Amino acid sequence: MSPEHTTFTQAEHLERLKKEFCNNVKETSAGSATSYMIRMNPALLNSLREGGYIFYTRHAEATVGEDQTNFNFFDCSAQRNLSDVGRSQAVTYGESFRRLGIPIEYPVLASPFCRTRETAGLAFGGDNVLVNTFWFEVYKLSSDLSPVEQARILNTLHLFLEIQPQPGSNRVIVAHSFPAGVGFGPIPNMGTVIVKPHGPGNGHEVVAQLSLEFISGDRNRIN
Template structure:
């Protein structure tokens, strides 16, 4: 309920000119431009967890309860590993450790893509529905990680969930803009800016679950 109210207020307050972004991939002019910019470093890559189609919806909303959560599918685990390979193939430099939320679909995505030893789990990337009374604290954690400057030559990677980003960045990343397994490419700063949505491993018919 809290999430729905916040989203409604955000959408009502958004300028009418705000346009939903369109996912792009390498091999297109827009995708190649994002990849070229990422090779320079200094940006944030916010990765939405991988494919969860066919998995049961969240039921317990407890961080440690895998059985009560919507988990990454078998296809999603393969997608996660392929995302890590594609970043290497495209020579996109990544700052270590990669930061991931503690809900299993985010954590599993990060560990399959980058290796568990290269991942640090943080409550700052907690899913909104799991935050309870800590929602504003979690939102502030997202804002901080999206805003703090990133060194040239590397990109900060955050692995989390779509709704917190919609709450912060607004309608451009809502709707069908941000599929599972896609990156929001963010220019950090006090007024951080989403430069685009990059899909390295798109799945036919994938990107959105039914929960």
């Protein structure tokens, strides 16, 4: 097999992965952060209360500091951290789940960054958070990766999103946004993509997208 043919195959595979995600994601409009709306209705809420979904959530507002090169995950001073607004967002997020009666599988999964761990802890309790370093791989999708590396990360993400939570509960992942055209695409602060996993080897489906405003706002409160 020639190098040219191998490179073409890898690039083609990457494009297929991107298209699968894009076809799954149901956009509310042109895709701007301000249009990232909740598609909630009583039927969906009842389904969420029965469990079986994954909530992929971007961390809360993090505008304090910046991510430095070769930082240590335990050194928050070398990372971008939650603002006071972000901490309030995280608390509101957790309260919204409890108010709506949506059951959560514990522990909640979080990327190893300080901002993701703090978001998850403020929302669901620090003792209920499990760090998974794979979500750092998702963070790296926003950097200049080779097509092979990007495809590897997206393949692993597919596998994660196929795994169903424990019966009667929903899995929460607190991690990062994606670049445009990759994975779930840009996600606003505390924005959430609701995924229905169909089991290993059976794929997954994006069923709704939520902004924090819509999951916590009175105008969308569903009893």
